[in-house]
Amino acid sequence: MKLSIEQAKQLIENKIRRTGYNIIYKNDAVSGMVSTITYNCYIPIIKSRTSLYTACHELYHCLRARTVDVYINEMRAEKFAHKYMRHLGFVVPRKHTKRSKWYVRNKLRKAKRRGLKKVDSEVQNFLNWGIIILSRWINV
Numbered sequence: 001m002k003l004s005i006e007q008a009k010q011l012i013e014n015k016i017r018r019t020g021y022n023i024i025y026k027n028d029a030v031s032g033m034v035s036t037i038t039y040n041c042y043i044p045i046i047k048s049r050t051s052l053y054t055a056c057h058e059l060y061h062c063l064r065a066r067t068v069d070v071y072i073n074e075m076r077a078e079k080f081a082h083k084y085m086r087h088l089g090f091v092v093p094r095k096h097t098k099r100s101k102w103y104v105r106n107k108l109r110k111a112k113r114r115g116l117k118k119v120d121s122e123v124q125n126f127l128n129w130g131i132i133i134l135s136r137w138i139n140v
Ligand SMILES: [Zn+2]
Pocket: 057, 061, 074, 077
């Protein structure tokens, strides 16, 4: 697939709506949110790879109910966003891969503060592997 940003925007928004979530636009391109109580999905207006990446991440949350710890769920959303961006024909900027790890590492830190003893091995791999290996691995 090789879509324009506008085509990708339509596709992602349709997918989100089909899950039953309402889309609410927000100004910040790098963050979004999904409320499973109000069924609102907050995403930036998609007009760049950055905002598209954020929307892909939130799409994951709309598609999958959380059944694991937050730090694991967020890693899965980040992996999905990488995979889905590439599926749509977009290069994931290296800074997103870096931010991705930083984000999951932060969530892991919080989980540890709350008493987490054993770190999920997939998350461990996600955080330890090099960026090149990581991006190759996500394509599998
Ligand atoms: Zn998330």
